[in-house]
Amino acid sequence: MGCCGGPRLWIGCLVTSLLRSDAVKVTVRDRSLEVVRGDSVLLPCSFRTMSPLSRLNIVWTLAPLSDPGSPFQVIVYDHGQVIENPSLIGRVGFVSVPWTADIILNSTRVSDAGTYRCVVNNPPEPGDPGIGELRLDVLAPPSLPQCLWEGDADVGGTVTLSCSVEGGVPAPEMRWDKLEPEQISLPLNMEGTMKSTVCIANISAQNSGLYRCSVSNPLGTQNCYIHLSVYSPPDPSPGILQGVLLSLSMALVLLALLALVLWLHRSGRDRKWKEGEEEECYNEIRYTPTLVRRSFV
Known part of the structure; x- marks a missing residue:
């Protein structure tokens, strides 16, 4: 159907064309954000729609940096109700819904880092939902090594x-x-x-x-x-070495003295034994002649 005719018909056709072709438009002014762990951060997401906001639907999801292939819902606004992810209750919330889709994330953690997606749908707005994405990095000082x-x-x-x-x-x-x-x-x-x-x-x-x-x-x-601490065997000190040498010297002296005593004892015993033999021999020689002479008398 063409838009030929009077001015009123032409304006009506233009409005109808705009309503049919102009879906919800989402704008994310910051594509990348950084926040220090423990601080709060505003995740921006604005949208433009031509329909009333009574059936507005906003869904925020996160593809975490630790597991990008497993995105999950962060927070949802649907027909005037807000639904938070149970793991984020008390830490995430909308700022000024339904006029914007901005959310705030408090007490940030390293696990909050990743790619956030803002999806806005406002029936009966024609066309696909508006989508915006941003990346959040949560900075943290080193842990104690x-x-x-x-x-x-x-x-x-x-x-x-x-x-x-x-x-x-x-x-x-x-x-x-x-x-x-x-x-x-x-x-x-x-x-x-x-x-x-x-x-x-x-x-x-x-x-x-x-x-x-x-x-x-x-x-x-x-x-x-x-x-x-590197362990090394102790070097013998001069005092220890002198003590060892002195002990060895004393031991040698004692052994020498013991050997001398044994030698003297053995020498004295041998001398006595020899003197006893000589005395026996002398007595035999001395008395033998006398006995012989007496035998001839």
């Missing part, structure tokens, strides 16, 4: 220092330093974005000291520490 060490702390062994952190947005940077006796930066190996290690091979007593792992992002810095 955990420092551990494992390996052989004896001289010549190998020790691995590890540092891990549970959270931080943006992902924190890590650094290892030896603080004592002088500060030295150490090369590290990253295992993902939340863990780093330092390997110290063929350790010596010079590797003993205080080590620090620092994790930092624009919102803050956290540290953890390890005190490494």
Whole structure:
């Protein structure tokens, strides 16, 4: 049907055409937002409609950053009623519904990060619902890291220092330093974005000291520490060595004295035995002639 005819007919056709072709229009003025964990943030969503607002329907959904493929409803406005997600009750709400679809999110958490979608439908408005999207990033300082060490702390062994952190947005940077006796930066190996290690091979007593792992992002810095003690066998001191030598010398002297006593005792016994034999022999020789002479008388 054409719009030919008088001015009134032409205006009527124009209005009808606009109503048929002009669906709900949604505008999101900020496509990307950042908020510090724990603060509040306004998620904007304005719309334009030609129909009364008695049947207005607004649905906010979130595709979380941790699982983008599983979006869920955040809050709904339908025929004058507001329905909040049970997990967000008390933290989310509309600002000035039904005039705008803006919502406010309080006490933000890292899990609130992701892609938010605002869907506005206002029957009998023709056409598809209006849709707007924005991305929310929830920033957080690093959590307190955990420092551990494992390996052989004896001289010549190998020790691995590890540092891990549970959270931080943006992902924190890590650094290892030896603080004592002088500060030295150490090369590290990253295992993902939340863990780093330092390997110290063929350790010596010079590797003993205080080590620090620092994790930092624009919102803050956290540290953890390890005190490494490298065990080395004690060197014999001069006093101990002298004591050992003195003990050995005394033992040798005692052994020599004992040997001398045994030798003297044995020598004296042998001498007595020999003297006894000589005395017996002398008596036999002395009395023998007398006995012989007496035999001839």
